[in-house]
Amino acid sequence: MWTRTAGAGEQRVLPDGCTDLIWSDTGPAGELLVAGPDTHAHLASAPPGSHYVGLRFAPGAGPAVLGVPAHELRNLRVPLAALWPEAQVRRVRERLAEAGGGGRGFAGRVLEEAALGRLRDAEPPDPALGAVVAGLMGGASVSEVAATVGLGERQLHRRSLAAFGYGPKTLARVLRLNRALTLARGGVPYAEVALVAGYADQAHLAREVRALAGLPLSRLLA
Secondary structure: OEEEEOOOOOEEEOOOOOEEEEEEOOOOOOEEEEEOOOOOOEEEOOOOOOEEEEEEEOOOOHHHHHOOOHHHHOOOEEEHHHOOOHHHHHHHHHHHHOOHHHHHHHHHHHHHHHHHHHHHOOOOOOOOHHHHHHHHHOOOOHHHHHHHHOOOHHHHHHHHHHHHOOOHHHHHHHHHHHHHHHHHHOOOOHHHHHHHHOOOOHHHHHHHHHHHHOOOHHHHHO
16 A cells, blocks of 8 residues: 655656556545556656555556456556446445545555455456566566466467556566666666666666656656
């Protein structure tokens, strides 16, 4: 669960392979939104002081809660009412309206309860997903990951689209970017970041950061 209060200007939301269920207090009755998996930076803006509460689902976990394949939400922000039955959304809104002085912690619990209710009725998760993410995070190639989970590369691509919103090559790029940013934020020199995160060289790191995040690495960190 995460919370945010909007400041002035736009916020740059970086791709991370995740999907989010979000409540905000914008508008007369607030908003319930779903953020799909991004392939590039998303620039979000809201009136300063607006409050947000979200549940972030790890790569592959969102479709079971949201009820649609992840690729249908790629690079999108959609109302929850477009995905869930009207009665379910109404119950969530009613519970949120009860929050009163309970604040954002209460709103987060409401979202958690709704997500857990959906999970109880969902199909069991694809057992290959965890191994796919772990393999790609570890730097394995797509063919190596496919062999590890016992799938052909085309089968892996189809399952990845449904689970993650994009194919395994794009997921690998996104996961590698987030690993690189974690290292760089920790003060690791850029050349070492490139080596440890699995880039060919520092120039490759720079190109990928600009392509996925929309800014040079130095400006992004600043």
